[in-house]
Amino acid sequence: MGFVKIENKRVNEHYYRMEHRSGLTIIVYPKRGFNSIYASIGTKFGSVYSKFVFNGREITVPDGTAHYLEHKLFESEDGDAFSKYAKTGASANAYTSFDMTCYLFSCTSKFRESLEILIDLMQTPYFTKETIAKEQGIISQEIKMYDDNPDWRVMMNLFKGMYHSHPINIDIAGTVESIAQITPEILYDCYNSYYNPHNMVLTVVGGADPAEVLEITDKKLIPGKNVDTRLIIPDEPYKVVKSYTEQTMPVAVPQFEIGFKEDSADKYATNKELVCTSVLMNSFVGEGSGLYRKLMDEKLINSGFGYEYLEGLGYRSVILSGESRNPQAAAEIINDAVRKLHKDGVGREDFENAKKAVYGKCIAGFDYKQSIASELMNSQFTGREIFEAADAAAEITLNDVNERLQYQLDADNSCLSVVKCEE
Amino acid sequence: MSYFIRKNICEGVAFSSITDDRFKIGRQSVNMIVPLSRETAAANALLSCVLSRSSKKYPDFTALSRKLDSLYGAALYPSVKKVGEYQFITIAASGLEDRFAFDGEAVSVELARLLSSIIFEPDFENGRFKDENVEQERRQLIENIDSEYNDKRFYAIKRCVENMCRNELYSIPREGSREDVEALTHEKLLSAWNNLLKNAQVEITMLGSTSPDKALEGFANYFGDMPRTPVSVDIRNIKPGEVRHITETEDLSQSKLVMGFRCYYSDDDKTALENSLMSAVLGGTPTSKLFANVREKQSLCYYCVSSVHNSKGIMIVDSGVETENIEKTETAVIEQLDLLKRGNITDDELISAKLAVKNSLMSSLDSLAAMQGYYVGGILRKNQLSPLEAAAAVDGISKERIVELAQKVELDTVFSLVGN
Structure with a gap:
């Protein structure tokens, strides 16, 4: 099977996708006139993949394993990938999220050599006691950096306050103690379970030619074995764990996040659902809304206030976050407004404005290679199509949004997380 | 394809445009x-x-935000930054290109x-900025200044620069101090507005x-x-005296080490490029001396990075470390800098730093925000190179020049934010 072209008239963009014989999904997304190429390989394996069955064997890994594996994959027997990339000039990096691990580079020359390095990196795991020990000091400092970061703490505390058993409540990098338990065997187990081409995607965005990508992948890729891997997600009750959680840190202005937990039905959200949520949130609490006005007038938020939708397998919640001298008072006003919203629904004028704003933001994403690459990866892993969001935003109706509201923003199922100042 | 136009509107006001049809969102500033x-x-x-949250036609932020939403989520971004001993006050706007509007509305012209x-x-x-708007923004600006303390890496670098440049204008915080903001009167705000319109050098960009x-x-x-009289300032090379060590303690898991160095300053764009390359060899890339030795070999930290403030002639090296490793890390940084000063640079180190700097210059052409930042950031330097010209010039920079510039780097101030 060769590349299939997928295009969209509204955004005036297109890309090519194929399943390579090795099992890897390859997506090449040309951006006319761009100087650089952004390539990434992702595996559907992140921090929530903490318990799984691999070829009949149940495996539970220490917290922070996916992230540790990301660091260690940069090293192979013949040296580390950073020094190989140094010869091509590519800017390389990697990240681990709740749901995936992604390895990437961005280059303006020597694309072929850089892509070969990226593919090699995926296919040459090399974990020994010594190399693992060396990384402990580095990752411990990364963990401590996050421990001192109030944005991160207020978010992780919120997840712990909302989720009883879903591993979204575990810090992505783990703890200094948990990573000390990681062994070469554990990393090889994870690698063999999830770093399989059938579970991975390569995306190339920018001035690249699909034929060249295919030629390189044909040469380099080793076909994946058939493995039987199954993620275990524990049952998660609908209700939040608690309605309030706090931590004291050396901050000058308290930070807060308020999360409204939803039923996830163990399915990924559709593009239409995501767009409905964006329109709903824009009209409910966007900068032009009455609620935003009230919070500002009461001096309870500042321009750092915002919202997002957290969504993955087994978890969904709307999250509002900001800095506030009085987070409890802000949360009270927000909760009252949520109750009122459920009574009145979203109004016509608010909806029309929000729809335009959300549509504009959907289009804007196609200007950035990085955002295209991560959306492509995300879409591939969640069964969505990258162009559908802009179409959905253009076609959405007020009724769609008010129907979606029925499943969101349950004022009786929220948690407020606060990082407060030292006395 | 893209083309560049620059026109003078009046004394000290220039309008530059880059017409480029690759993007779906336009950007003005x-x-x-x-x-x-x-x-x-x-002020x-x-x-x-x-200014960016209200106007005569849209008298408060609610009205203005709703207008921006109706322009397909257009946005206004106010910002202030220090570029050398100048303050840049920027209001940028971004919005959908007309061809994507539902009915082909002229969004960009309206924006x-x-x-x-x-x-x-x-x-x-009553002849002054509306009280309600001023107070709303004053409160938020104070909270923003206060919350710079929340980000410990940012805070530690800020404290290092403040201490290092305590006798220079560069120590003034980009947004002024909390006390200054609190004390601002309507008169001062009004006179700041008049001053900007009459005396600022104004660069308008449209991309x-x-x-x-x-x-x-x-x-x-x-x-x-409008009769205008833009003012300019002089930036000099400063010779550090004895190295100062300054320490603050806080309840933190990780300590922050910030080392402030003086490096060679010139208002020529080429020197800025050469200093950037020197800093890239030292600690700007994952193959730099600091990354390879302080992080990878000694496992002392997750990050240890150098960066040059080219418009001022200072270089900052910063890292997050265990408290007991602060001195060890400081020594390790000095060791790596000394190697550079002695000309101990491998061909591989130089080539990879050059490739990385070129890659970053060339990539800036793929984003309107990066193009605007590049162009405006270097506007006060002489002989400004385009990203393409700068990328080409990188190849010609010799190892000797890097060593020469490294030898001008001198430690001035070490700031430690000591945790538990």
């Missing part, structure tokens, strides 16, 4: 450049917020009109696929024949 001063820094910062009108036609009440003609005409009308 008005950059007002004035000498950094304790008397006006806070200018507050002014940028007040350009909005951008010029918020600067020239603020919402006055995207829309013809710049209407925007240019709009700004030209507003500025008219």
